[in-house]
Amino acid sequence: MDGADEDRADAWFHALSDRTRRDILRRVLAGEHSVSTLAASYDMSFAAVQKHVAVLEKAGLLTKRRQGREALASGDVAAVRSLGGMLAELESLWRGRISRIDELIATPETHTQQTPTPPHTQKD
Amino acid sequence: MDGADEDRADAWFHALSDRTRRDILRRVLAGEHSVSTLAASYDMSFAAVQKHVAVLEKAGLLTKRRQGREALASGDVAAVRSLGGMLAELESLWRGRISRIDELIATPETHTQQTPTPPHTQKD
């Protein structure tokens, strides 16, 4: 179950690691666009843009709908929100560290040497 | 100025697109860890982990501090926050679309054909 989450995160972050794909996502979040309309905006082949759209689609950041000969792409804001949630989790880890440091400051006699974090708290 | 932002975003998202790097970032956000302590947690060579740390460092998600023979790595929560801000921007684009659709629903006589978005608003 959590391995699948990591798979999703892999796909999300990878999809967003390319500036063309981020730009495409911005456009399709703002409104539906056909793949060729999108392709007209970039200095690369239609096939290249098509592949970028496919990466975003596979990552679940975008959905495609067929209308006649056109493929209309639309951004999925729910996925963007989930991604934001992951970042929030990272921030909460950091807050945990801060409160731990506060503890140490609050009880200065407990430790002789300044060891802000226990040297290594390996899980296993 | 905005090209540099895109460079930063490229580095951020790329750095986070690997699950080992995300895990490393979680640990160093929660507290300082030496590179070898981190390396002990993963089923790969020290050099591999070292490279992952280097990617995170280059992306500005992590800083290293030298203490004796150890390199202590620490997560940078400000970068994580900036990343969260980018996601929020994407969400705001989506909200813009919704309000545009609301407009269309509110004034159904204004448009003869259903053209939810202007066909292509190329930037240049």
Next chain:
DNA sequence: ATAATATACAACCGAATGGTTGTACGTTGT
């Protein structure tokens, strides 16, 4: 002094990435 530890970095390798061109096929317009 010597051995063990922690890091740094280069060289290499297979797989994936981001681009290209070419071909095929359904849809739309004349």
Next chain:
DNA sequence: ACAACGTACAACCATTCGGTTGTATATTAT
């Protein structure tokens, strides 16, 4: 009917990625 359009996909290519091993160097412990 036929040409043009929009899409899909395969094959190819250079570069990057994620891993390896090996070597070098500085620090710490015996």
